[in-house]
Amino acid sequence: MTTFYLNVIHRPEMVPEYLQKDAEEGKAEDVTRSDVIRESLDIFRTQQRVAHDNDIRTTIQMTYASLFNEEAVAIAKEDHEKYGDEIGSTFLGLQCAQFREKFASKELAIWLFSMADKRRIVDEVFGKFEEVFGFLPTSTGSYYMDAELVNYIKDRYPHVKAAVATCWEEGPKAYHNANNSWYTLLDGGPWNPWIPSRRNIHCPASDADDDIGIVAIPHLSRDLMAVFDGPGSYYGTHPQNILRGMVYEGREIPYFMNIVDQYRAMAKYNRGYAYNMMFVGPGWMSKSGRWEADYDFLLKSYEDGMAYYGRLKKEGKVVDLTMSEFADAYRQDRAYSQPEVTLWKDILYGSKRQQFWFADPSMRFCLDMNQGGAMIDLRPYAAKLIRPCGVGTKHIQDASYPFLVQSLFRAGYFTHYAGEGAVKSCKFVHAGEVVDLCACRTQASFSEDGDTRVVTLDPVEIEFENFTIGVQSIFRLMEGTGEIEITRKIVSSTDPTAEVSIDEYITACYGTTEYPEDLTGVQLKLKGRSGKESIDYEYRCREAAVDGIDSVEAIVPQVDTRLSMRPDAGDVTGYFREGMAFSPMYTLGIKKTVQGTGELRTWLKVEKAS
Amino acid sequence: MAQGRKGKLNYRCPRCLMREIDMDMLFDNEKGEYYCLRCSFFGPEAEVLRVNAEFRDKYLDRATRITDF
Numbered sequence: 001m002t003t004f005y006l007n008v009i010h011r012p013e014m015v016p017e018y019l020q021k022d023a024e025e026g027k028a029e030d031v032t033r034s035d036v037i038r039e040s041l042d043i044f045r046t047q048q049r050v051a052h053d054n055d056i057r058t059t060i061q062m063t064y065a066s067l068f069n070e071e072a073v074a075i076a077k078e079d080h081e082k083y084g085d086e087i088g089s090t091f092l093g094l095q096c097a098q099f100r101e102k103f104a105s106k107e108l109a110i111w112l113f114s115m116a117d118k119r120r121i122v123d124e125v126f127g128k129f130e131e132v133f134g135f136l137p138t139s140t141g142s143y144y145m146d147a148e149l150v151n152y153i154k155d156r157y158p159h160v161k162a163a164v165a166t167c168w169e170e171g172p173k174a175y176h177n178a179n180n181s182w183y184t185l186l187d188g189g190p191w192n193p194w195i196p197s198r199r200n201i202h203c204p205a206s207d208a209d210d211d212i213g214i215v216a217i218p219h220l221s222r223d224l225m226a227v228f229d230g231p232g233s234y235y236g237t238h239p240q241n242i243l244r245g246m247v248y249e250g251r252e253i254p255y256f257m258n259i260v261d262q263y264r265a266m267a268k269y270n271r272g273y274a275y276n277m278m279f280v281g282p283g284w285m286s287k288s289g290r291w292e293a294d295y296d297f298l299l300k301s302y303e304d305g306m307a308y309y310g311r312l313k314k315e316g317k318v319v320d321l322t323m324s325e326f327a328d329a330y331r332q333d334r335a336y337s338q339p340e341v342t343l344w345k346d347i348l349y350g351s352k353r354q355q356f357w358f359a360d361p362s363m364r365f366c367l368d369m370n371q372g373g374a375m376i377d378l379r380p381y382a383a384k385l386i387r388p389c390g391v392g393t394k395h396i397q398d399a400s401y402p403f404l405v406q407s408l409f410r411a412g413y414f415t416h417y418a419g420e421g422a423v424k425s426c427k428f429v430h431a432g433e434v435v436d437l438c439a440c441r442t443q444a445s446f447s448e449d450g451d452t453r454v455v456t457l458d459p460v461e462i463e464f465e466n467f468t469i470g471v472q473s474i475f476r477l478m479e480g481t482g483e484i485e486i487t488r489k490i491v492s493s494t495d496p497t498a499e500v501s502i503d504e505y506i507t508a509c510y511g512t513t514e515y516p517e518d519l520t521g522v523q524l525k526l527k528g529r530s531g532k533e534s535i536d537y538e539y540r541c542r543e544a545a546v547d548g549i550d551s552v553e554a555i556v557p558q559v560d561t562r563l564s565m566r567p568d569a570g571d572v573t574g575y576f577r578e579g580m581a582f583s584p585m586y587t588l589g590i591k592k593t594v595q596g597t598g599e600l601r602t603w604l605k606v607e608k609a610s
Numbered sequence: 611m612a613q614g615r616k617g618k619l620n621y622r623c624p625r626c627l628m629r630e631i632d633m634d635m636l637f638d639n640e641k642g643e644y645y646c647l648r649c650s651f652f653g654p655e656a657e658v659l660r661v662n663a664e665f666r667d668k669y670l671d672r673a674t675r676i677t678d679f
Binding site: 166173176179187231234244246247248249252254257258261264265289291292293294328346347348349350420427471575 | 616619620622625626630633648657666668670671672673677679
C-alpha cells in the first residue's frame with residue numbers, strides 16, 4: 001500500500017513580490033492601487049479555478065495584506081464552503097500600508113525581524129485573521145520560519161499544526177542566482193515534510209520532548225540533484241520555476257511530470273509514503289509575462305502541471321489534502337526515528353548519475369554514486385544547534401544549518417594543486433599508488449533489512465600498475481542509532497598475493513557558505529590499545545597515528561559536534577591530520593592492510609558534543 | 611545615448627544566465643539592442659534567443675518523459 005500525498009497552496013498577494021520594489025518606493029501603494037490588486041486577484045482566482053477544474057483541493061494561505069481586501073476574503077470563504085479548501089495564514093505578503101503604519105518597516109521576511117517584532121507581527125496577523133474569519137488558522141508558513149518563531153506561535157496559538165518552514169537548499173546558490181540580492185540563506189533542511197526539533201527548525205525531532213508541535217513542509221518538491229548544484233528556483237514542482245530554468249522544448253515541460261513521478265517513487269524507500277507540494281505565488285503568473293515566457297505560456301505551464309495532478313487523482317494515485325489534514329495524516333504512523341531516504345536519479349542532464357539522500361534526527365547526508373558513493377554533504381542534526389536568525393541575533397540572514405561536509409562549497413575530491421577538500425571516501429593504496437573511490441563511477445541499489453536501510457553499490461574496478469582489484473561499498477543505516485556502517489570489500493584481485501591498504505577517511509570542516517571558517521579550537525583525538533593522541537587545531541599540518549585503534553574523533557565546538565569513526569576489529573590503525581590555512585580541513589581515518597581479498601568495516605557517528 | 615529601459619518579457623542576460631545569475635537587461639531603443647549592466651553583453655533579441663538556446667543544451671532530458679523510477 002502506497003500513498004502519495006499532495007498539498008497545493010495558493011496565496012492572494014496584494015503586492016506581488018515582483019512589485020515589492022515599486023511598493024517600497026511608494027509607486028504602487030498596494031491595496032489602494034486598483035490595477036495591481038485586480039491583476040493579483042485575477043491570478044489568484046485563476047490558480048484556484050485551475051486546481052478545482054482538476055478536482056484538486058487547496059490550502060489558501062491568506063497574506064496579511066489580503067485580510068484587508070473584501071474580495072480576497074470572499075473568494076477564500078466561498079472556496080472553503082464549495083470545495084473544502086483550507087483557509088490558512090502566511091507571513092509572506094506582509095507589506096501593505098496597514099503593515100507599514102503599525103510596524104514602520106519595509107522588511108518583507110518574517111524570519112529577519114527581531115524576535116520582539118516577530119512576536120508582535122504574529123499577534124497582529126493572527127489577530128486580524130481571527131477578526132476577519134472568526135477562527136484562527138491551523139496552518140501557516142513563510143519561506144523560512146526559525147524555531148524561535150514557531151515556538152512562540154505554538155505557545156500562543158497551540159492549535160497550529162502545519163507550516164511551510166523552509167525552501168530546500170535555498171542558500172548561497174539562490175543568493176548568487178539572484179545577483180546577490182535574495183536573502184533566503186536557508187540550506188541544510190530536509191527535502192520532504194518532517195516534525196522539527198524545538199531547538200532548530202531544520203532538524204527532525206528526536207522524541208516527543210523535542211517535538212516543536214507542527215509538521216514542517218518545505219516550499220516545493222525540488223530536484224534533489226539539480227538543486228544541490230544549482231538554483232532552487234529552476235528545478236521543482238513549480239511550473240514557472242521550470243520556465244525560469246528554461247527546462248522545456250517548444251512549450252512542453254515533461255520535466256515537471258518527471259519530478260512528480262520521481263517523488264511518487266519515493267514511496268518505495270519510505271514504507272509506502274510519498275509527498276509533493278506545489279505553491280506558486282501570483283507574481284509568477286504576471287499578465288505581462290515573466291522569465292522570457294509570455295502569459296499564455298505561464299498559464300499553460302500551470303494548467304499542464306495541475307492537469308497532471310488531476311489525472312493522477314482520477315487514477316487513484318494521489319491523495320490531495322489540505323496542509324492541516326496532511327499534518328494529521330503524517331503524524332498518524334510516523335515514528336520520530338524513521339528516516340526520510342531516497343535514491344535520486346538524474347532526470348535533467350541525461351546522465352545515469354544517482355545520489356542517495358538520508359535525513360533523520362541525527363544527521364542529513366548525501367552519497368554521490370558518480371564519486372564511488374562519496375559522502376558529499378553531512379549536516380550534524382544531532383547537535384540540534386540553537387541558532388536563531390533575524391535582527392539582533394548573531395547570524396541575522398544566515399539561517400542555514402551548518403555542514404561538516406559540503407563538497408561543492410568546500411572542494412571535495414578535486415582541489416586546485418594543493419590541499420584537501422571536504423568529502424568522505426576511501427582510498428586504496430599499493431606500493432605508493434593511491435586510488436580514491438571518488439574516481440570510480442558506479443550505481444547503487446536500495447534495500448531494507450528490518451530497521452536497517454541498506455545502500456549497496458555495484459563493484460568498481462581499481463587498476464594498479466600490475467594488478468586489478470574489484471571493490472564493493474555497502475552502507476547500512478541502523479534506524480535510531482545515529483551511526484552509518486560502511487563496508488569496503490575487496491571482492492576480487494588479479495594478484496592474490498598483493499597487499500592493499502584500505503584507507504577509510506573523512507575530510508571535514510564546518511560552515512554554511514563557500515568561505516572558510518576558523519578551525520581554531522577543534523580537537524582531534526585518537527584512542528587505541530597502543531596509546532592516545534590529542535591536539536587542538538592550530539593550522540600546523542600535524543599528523544598522528546595509533547595502532548589497534550578504538551576510535552578517532554573530532555570535537556568541533558563551533559557547531560557543538562563530535563564526529564567519530566570506529567572499526568570492527570582491533571588490527572587497524574587510526575589517524576588524524578591537521579590542515580593548514582591554505583587547506584582549512586581536518587581529516588580522520590582508519591586504515592587496514594589486506595592481502596588478496598578482504599574488507600574494512602567502520603562506523604561513522606555524529607553526536608552533540610556538549 | 612538614450613536611457614536604457616526595461617525590455618519585453620524582462621529578458622535576462624544570456625551570458626550571466628550561463629553562470630546561473632539571473633540579471634535583467636535594459637533595452638536601448640536607439641540601437642535596438644539589449645545590454646547587461648554586469649557582464650558587458652549586448653545584442654539584439656535574436657542574439658539573446660540564440661544564447662538562450664545554447665543554455666538549454668545542457669538539459670539533455672528536457673524533452674524526455676521519464677517514467678522508470
